[in-house]
Amino acid sequence: MRNIANLLFKAKILKDIPRSGYHFLGVGKESVAEHSFGTVFIAYVMSQLEPDVDALRLISMCLVHDLPEAKTGDLNYVQKKYVTVHEKKAVADITRSLPFGSDLADLIHEFNEGRSLEAKLARDADQLAFILELKALADIGYNPPNKWLPFALKRLETKIGKDLAQSIMETAWDAWWFENHVDRPDKNN
Template sequence: MNSSVGRNIVNFFFELGMLKKTPRSGFQFLGSGRESVADHSFRVALIGYTLARMSENVDPFKIVSLCLFHDVPEARTGDMNYVNKRYVDVDEKKAIHHLAETLPFGDDFKALMEEYRENETQEAKLVHDADQLDLILELKEQSDLGNAYAPKWIHFALKRLRTNIAKELADQILQTDSTSWWFEGHDHWWHPHQEG
């Protein structure tokens, strides 16, 4: 590898670090909760993988790749929530193009981003649903903690789901207390063992 390619790759790695520092801006309007774009992308990738394994005739590797890359341009553009997008024009295509020019896999990156934006393949639909399921999970947690506005947001997120499997999982999310994974059925975690 020549030094120019290596430097571009390392710069890309540093740029990815910006996603850990870039807040998801919608929480400002919700009034509670917070996460970075990197936090969000991590769970979206695992949700996407899960959706892929629960579906037929889809490529799990492509879905995870789409999930991991879907918000990478936000390292350059920031995260624009639904209110921001009504007033701010973000040239995401330019951000994608400029980043792709520096990467040896730039064509792959551009193709993934185009597939995600067009949202026509089954993989892209599942990734968009994984994105919304992550939001629904966050909103359910905020609702369980007492945020009265979170259910209103959930209502709109549910309308954006496209696949039956995501709709079924969303129904289950709404029926599940966000603490049940660590609280229910784990009494032994909360009571120290008596040693004789």
């Protein structure tokens, strides 16, 4: 159980590790765990829309896809040009002494390879979580996200990912706030 407790602490530290790309964007912030939550939620939605997908595998893959960053940190595009990340070593270190370690390592490996339907959807969910963040920032008046959005949109592989992205791009980030809104004067005044 000690090894499992250590795994839980590794997952917990992701709440404290910032996604480093926002420094270069100049606006916004998000932890790795916050990003993972968004990715997992999008994967859940995708699993409801895609009848042939193994929902548990897709959602699990999204849940653990950034777990190695507990050991490596989150490196952005610029940093990856100069720093070599040994993700396979980090995954091996994280999973080595767990009774389900090979299953965990397999999920991360499958995500990184991106060949299965679940992996393609998981990778799209990962991008869609980022697209949501960028779109919300752009909608409130920040310009830099508009430079980054085309690159994130171009990375999408699946039809469902592209369809969701199109809908995200056509929807104001706060449109849901005003659904069925009726402005009524206060009767007590």
